[in-house]
Amino acid sequence: xxxxxxxxxxxDAGTMQLPEFQRGYVWNRDQVxxxxxxxxxxxxxxxxxxxxxxxxxxxxxxxxxxxxxxxMLLDGQQRVTTLYGIIRGKAPAFFEGDPSVFQGxxxxxxxxxxxxxxxxxxxxxxxxxDVTAMFEGExxxxxxQLLDLKWLRPKLxxxxxxxxxxxxxxxxxxxxxxxxxxxxxxxxxVDIFNRVNSGGTKLxxxxxxxxxxxxxxxxxxxxxxxxxxxxxxxxxxxxPDWLLRNANAVATGRAPFSALEDVQADQFQVGLTSAVDHVxxxxxxxxxxxxxDHDRVLMGRYALPVLARHLHNRGGRFADGAEADRALHWYxxxxxxxxxxxxxxxxxxxxxxxxxxxxxxxxxxxLARSRKGVLSIDAQDFEGNxxxxxxxxxxxxxxxxxxxxxxxxxxPLGADAPSLQVHxxxxxxxxxxxxxxxxxxxxxxxxxxxxxxxxxxxxxxRDPAEYLAQIDPAVLAxxxxxxxxxxxxxxxxxxxxxxRRELLGRAxxxxxxxxxxxxxxxxADQQLAPIVVAPDDDERDARAAQLKALIEDFAEMGxxxxxxxxxxxxxxxxxxxxVAEAFWADGLQPGQDKAVILELDPEEADLxxxxxxxxxxxxxxxxxxxxxxxxxxxxxxxREDDGAAVSSTxxxxxxxxxxxxxxxxxxxxxxxxxxxxxxxxxxxxDDLGYNPKQFRVMVNQYGALGAVRRILHAPAVSxxxxxxxxxxxxxxxxxxxxxxxxxxxxxxxxxxAVARKRLADFADAVxxxx
Numbered sequence: 001x002x003x004x005x006x007x008x009x010x011x012d013a014g015t016m017q018l019p020e021f022q023r024g025y026v027w028n029r030d031q032v033x034x035x036x037x038x039x040x041x042x043x044x045x046x047x048x049x050x051x052x053x054x055x056x057x058x059x060x061x062x063x064x065x066x067x068x069x070x071x072m073l074l075d076g077q078q079r080v081t082t083l084y085g086i087i088r089g090k091a092p093a094f095f096e097g098d099p100s101v102f103q104g105x106x107x108x109x110x111x112x113x114x115x116x117x118x119x120x121x122x123x124x125x126x127x128x129x130d131v132t133a134m135f136e137g138e139x140x141x142x143x144x145q146l147l148d149l150k151w152l153r154p155k156l157x158x159x160x161x162x163x164x165x166x167x168x169x170x171x172x173x174x175x176x177x178x179x180x181x182x183x184x185x186x187x188x189x190v191d192i193f194n195r196v197n198s199g200g201t202k203l204x205x206x207x208x209x210x211x212x213x214x215x216x217x218x219x220x221x222x223x224x225x226x227x228x229x230x231x232x233x234x235x236x237x238x239x240p241d242w243l244l245r246n247a248n249a250v251a252t253g254r255a256p257f258s259a260l261e262d263v264q265a266d267q268f269q270v271g272l273t274s275a276v277d278h279v280x281x282x283x284x285x286x287x288x289x290x291x292x293d294h295d296r297v298l299m300g301r302y303a304l305p306v307l308a309r310h311l312h313n314r315g316g317r318f319a320d321g322a323e324a325d326r327a328l329h330w331y332x333x334x335x336x337x338x339x340x341x342x343x344x345x346x347x348x349x350x351x352x353x354x355x356x357x358x359x360x361x362x363x364x365x366x367l368a369r370s371r372k373g374v375l376s377i378d379a380q381d382f383e384g385n386x387x388x389x390x391x392x393x394x395x396x397x398x399x400x401x402x403x404x405x406x407x408x409x410x411x412p413l414g415a416d417a418p419s420l421q422v423h424x425x426x427x428x429x430x431x432x433x434x435x436x437x438x439x440x441x442x443x444x445x446x447x448x449x450x451x452x453x454x455x456x457x458x459x460x461x462r463d464p465a466e467y468l469a470q471i472d473p474a475v476l477a478x479x480x481x482x483x484x485x486x487x488x489x490x491x492x493x494x495x496x497x498x499x500r501r502e503l504l505g506r507a508x509x510x511x512x513x514x515x516x517x518x519x520x521x522x523x524a525d526q527q528l529a530p531i532v533v534a535p536d537d538d539e540r541d542a543r544a545a546q547l548k549a550l551i552e553d554f555a556e557m558g559x560x561x562x563x564x565x566x567x568x569x570x571x572x573x574x575x576x577x578x579v580a581e582a583f584w585a586d587g588l589q590p591g592q593d594k595a596v597i598l599e600l601d602p603e604e605a606d607l608x609x610x611x612x613x614x615x616x617x618x619x620x621x622x623x624x625x626x627x628x629x630x631x632x633x634x635x636x637x638x639r640e641d642d643g644a645a646v647s648s649t650x651x652x653x654x655x656x657x658x659x660x661x662x663x664x665x666x667x668x669x670x671x672x673x674x675x676x677x678x679x680x681x682x683x684x685x686d687d688l689g690y691n692p693k694q695f696r697v698m699v700n701q702y703g704a705l706g707a708v709r710r711i712l713h714a715p716a717v718s719x720x721x722x723x724x725x726x727x728x729x730x731x732x733x734x735x736x737x738x739x740x741x742x743x744x745x746x747x748x749x750x751x752x753a754v755a756r757k758r759l760a761d762f763a764d765a766v767x768x769x770x
Contacts, residue, residue, distance in 0.1 A: 005170040007048075008084055010071065011092050016050070018094035019072045020059035020221050021190065021211035025097030026589045027078045028558020030632035032102050033114045035082055036131070037637040039169045040112070047175040049075035049196055051189050058186075059214035059221070062094035074179070074193050087135040087170070101558060105131040107166055109146070109159040114636075126152075129163065135170070186211045206241040209248075209260040216265035220272070227276050235294040235530070236283065242301065245348070246275040249305035250312045253356055255349035277316065278308035285324055286331070291400025293530040297393035300335025302344050306351045307331065310360060322518030323360060329515035330364045332397075333375045336390055338576070339367065341569035364516075375516075377508040379501035384445045385604075387422075388565035388579045391445035398480075398508050399450045400528050405478040407471055408455035417452035419532040425449055425468075425481065426493050427461040429541075432726055437493065439601045446497045446504065449479045453534050464488045480504050542717055542725035542762050543600070546621050547581055549716030553625070557632055559588040568597065570609060578605035588628060598624055622694070622719045673743050677704035680732050688727050692720045695734075705746055708734045712751045717758055725762050735759050 002010075010016035038045050050071040058072060073080060084092045085102035104117035106128040114131075115122075122128045126146055146152060146159055179189060190208045214220050224243050231238055244257065251271025252259040260268065282304055287293045307327055311317065318324040334340070340347055354362040368375045377394070384391030398404075403412045413420055428442045451459065459467055465488040468476065473483060480503040487496040514520040551561065566583035569576055580599045587593025595615045599605045602619045610617050618624040633639035677699060684690045698707035711718055711734050717725075724732050735755035738747050747755070 001173045002176055003170070004083060004087075004172045004174060007080060007174060008087060011080070011084055012088075014070075014093075015068075016071045016073060018061040018077060019051070019074070019189075019211070020061055020214045020218070021186075021207050022061060022073075022077055023591060025078065025081050025095060025101070026592060027082060027101060028589065028632065028635075029101055029116055030558070030636035031078070032082050032086070032105065033116075033636040034634075035079060036086070036105065036107075036114045036169075039083075039172055040107075040114075040166055045079060045174075046076070047177055048073065048080065049177045049179070049192075051179045051184065053184070059211075059218040060094065061096065062092070071178075072189075074189070075196050076174075083169075086132055089132045089136050103132070107131050107134075107163075109162050110155075112162060127159075129166075131166070134163065134167065186215055206244045206257050209257040210240075210244060213260065213263070213265050213268050217269055220265070220268065223272065231279075231283075234283075236298060237295050238301070243272075243275070243279075245302070246279055246305045246308045247272040249309040249348075249352055250275040250278065253309060253352055255305075255345045255352055274312060274316070275308055278311040279304060281311065281317065282307050285328060287530060288527045289325070289328055289401075290332070290397050291528045292393060292397055293400075293528070294533065296387060296533070297396045299390060299393045300331055300340065302340035302348060303331050303334045305348060306355050306363060309352055310355045313356065313359075321522040325515040325518055325520060326360045326364065329375075329512055330360055330367065332394075332512060332515070333364075333367055333371075336377070336381055336394065337367065337371065338390070338569060338574040341574035341576075343572060343574075375512070377505055377512050379498070379505040381508065382446050382501040382504045384579070385440045385443040386445075386565045386579045388563075388567040389445060389576075390567065392448070392565075394508060395445055395448060395504065396450070396533075398504065398511065400531075401511060402478070402507065404450065405475045406451050406455050407449065407475060407479065408451065408458050410472055410475050413450060413452065414529065414531045417454070419453060419534040420450045421453045421456040421534045423449045423451045423456050423459055426464050426490060426496070429461060430463070430490060431493060433728055434490065435727075438603075440604050441494070441497070444497050446500045447493075449481070450533075463490070465490070480507055542722045545761070546717050546719075546722055547598075550621050550625055551582070553715055554588065554628060557628060559628065560584065560586075560590060562596075562598075568610070570606075571613070575606075577609050580605075588631075596624070620719050621716075621722075673737075673746065674704045676737060676740070676743075677708070677734075680737060684724070684729075684732055687732075688724075688729065690723055690727065692723075695720055708738055709747070709751060712738060712747070712754050721758065730759060730762060733759070 007016060035045060037043075051074055052069060052071055054067070054069065058070070060070075060072070081092060081095060081097075082102050085095075085099060086105055091097075091099045106115055106117055106122060107113075108115070108127055109129060110127045115128075117130075126149060143160060143163065146156060152159070179192060187208065190211055210221060210224075221240075224240055228238055228240065228243060245255070247268065248254065248257060248260055248271075251263055251268055263271070286298070292298055310327065318327060339351075351363050351366070354366050358365070364375070381394060382391045386392070399413065405412055406417075407423070409416065425447050428447075431437050431442055465485065468481065468488045469485060476483060480500055482496060482499040482503065484499070486492060487499055511520075520526070555561065562582040562584045564582055566580050567576055568578045568580055568583060578597065578599050580597045582598040584593070584596040586595070588596055593616070595613075597610060597615050597617045598621065599607070599610075599617055599619055600621070605617075607617060616627075618627065630639060681692055681696060681699075684692050695707060695711075698710060701707075702710065711720075721730075721733050721735070724730055730736060735758045737743065738755040739752060739759065744752060
């Protein structure tokens with residue numbers, strides 16, 4: 001057993017440290033509040049697990065370990081880091097994360113709650129105690145703001161007792177399990193860590209391999225982090241495991257991380273240095289030769305270890321430009337065919353063996369055999385939808401290498417503007433009005449063209465039959481837009497997609513053949529400079545606005561940013577299971593959750609397989625938001641853990657606002673308002689075939705007015721609003737009901753302002769009279 005105060009002193013003295021193989025800090029503020037609440041009330045918070053070892057032989061986070069016995073913290077990093085940050089007022093030396101998570105904690109002596117500083121809510125309220133200041137100050141410092149206030153003297157003894165109870169947290173005894181003995185090698189310790197760390201981040205095989213190497217080369221992981229950060233600044237985001245794959249390929253020529261068991265630290269250092277150089281060269285070629293110059297379009301990144309190995313075998317560079325182009329040809333086809341989307345290690349092992357024996361020609365022949373002897377690109381390769389599909393980087397590549405021209409200026413893209421933007425040739429909003437096309441068709445890659453941002457504004461939401469007729473046919477041809485005016489009519493959208501895919505397929509296959517045969521020139525004018533693809537968030541797109549608000553709220557809640565429009569492949573077969581609107585591969589908090597998927601087109605996804613893979617799949621933004629809020633409420637101790645789950649085909653109602661917290665109390669509405677709400681629900685069903693089930697549940701639970709007010713107090717538009725926007729029927733939204741002159745007296749000014757703003761933001765979606 002050890003008191004918390006002793007543990008914190010050990011961290012200050014450097015006798016309790018964090019091994020380098022540990023991951024970073026991932027808790028959010030609700031988890032911090034939950035821990036402090038448990039400690040304050042004397043609830044169990046779990047034991048710690050430490051590894052007693054000779055400090056000078058182990059790599060540690062945040063510095064170099066000195067000689068002597070040290071305690072390496074294995075299980076309990078999040079708890080100990082949190083308590084150190086709150087009590088010491090700063091992060092420990094081994095900290096890696098966002099220190100604001102545990103800064104500004106306050107304790108309310110009246111209701112014994114923990115909240116983070118809210119200037120408006122807590123202004124001039126002496127009942128809120130600064131927790132860190134209390135621990136940092138001399139004994140009694142926290143009492144000063146209470147002692148001179150006559151009005152609270154009757155309860156002063158109770159408040160002072162609660163402050164003393166909070167201060168007593170320092171005397172909390174933690175049970176510490178110790179791993180000792182000369183036989184406890186890094187391998188054994190990492191295995192133990194994974195077994196006991198059931199609720200946290202598991203260490204991968206790559207982490208295990210790196211942990212061994214870090215014992216002899218303490219700068220191994222920091223070196224990797226520095227290079228990952230450098231690439232991130234250049235627009236490419238890679239994981240530590242991915243970089244380790246490259247280093248392993250260069251150092252051993254094998255795919256499994258177990259191959260590093262016999263690699264000495266100095267050998268690994270050479271391999272990592274070489275791998276970084278090879279990756280730099282490959283990224284240069286992929287950027288300047290293919291135009292794939294940012295993370296979104298960098299497809300097939302697990303093909304790079306194979307190419308890095310080939311460069312290692314060739315002394316660091318390709319024999320000539322023709323060989324480099326053949327390598328790029330293989331890279332494109334490996335990416336398009338999902339070569340490494342499934343069993344990455346299996347196919348990587350095969351290709352590493354082949355490239356050692358037969359070079360680029362060997363891996364190209366092997367890939368061709370898997371494709372019945374043919375490596376070609378055709379119209380089917382442009383059938384994807386959304387930016388997460390494999391078709392998107394292929395379209396971007398083709399646009400860059402063929403110097404497509406802007407649809408308004410007629411100039412080559414990149415010549416007179418530093419950025420590009422995606423333009424929908426057929427406006428999605430106009431297509432949706434017809435009600436004939438699936439969401440996949442609305443998001444078809446074959447409907448995308450790249451233009452400069454000013455041209456995107458000029459062409460926004462214009463009828464293609466009108467504006468395409470005004471464009472030079474040569475410019476249209478440079479963007480592979482069919483020349484037949486009949487295909488520009490909105491009712492012929494499907495035929496347009498089919499014709500453009502044929503044009504794109506032929507153009508891409510011709511470029512692929514140039515790479516394979518070495519017929520593409522290596523002149524200075526062929527080198528492509530990086531260019532920015534500007535965001536094209538349409539503030540009038542209700543679905544996009546809803547998703548943007550969700551991601552912003554999740555950032556405030558302490559969750560990581562997701563991958564957007566992410567292609568999710570089966571880890572066994574490589575088959576595409578979904579192109580999700582948002583994907584948290586490692587959970588909302590890395591290592592704390594299952595993979596989380598937001599898939600708003602469930603009919604286009606393989607939901608049973610995703611569930612089989614133990615992913616949390618949500619088909620509703622409101623359901624995901626509600627899950628996240630309940631999860632954080634449970635972590636903070638404000639909600640009992642009822643184990644409520646959310647299925648992939650449904651979900652709970654949106655997170656609610658307590659009616660008692662609203663500015664005005666509920667009002668008796670009489671029968672007219674209730675009847676209008678019920679009639680609106682029926683109109684949704686009769687006119688649109690849409691049943692707003694969750695809204696009905698809210699009406700039954702809170703009454704018609706209570707349900708409407710809760711929706712108006714939500715942080716963003718609801719799923720129901722988005723559905724009605726897509727049907728061009730904002731007249732059926734609760735926002736329209738609230739702003740009806742007959743009912744405005746039932747709502748506060750703030751509520752009416754929210755309703756009017758939502759309607760105004762998407763006003764062009766409302767059908768016009770007649």
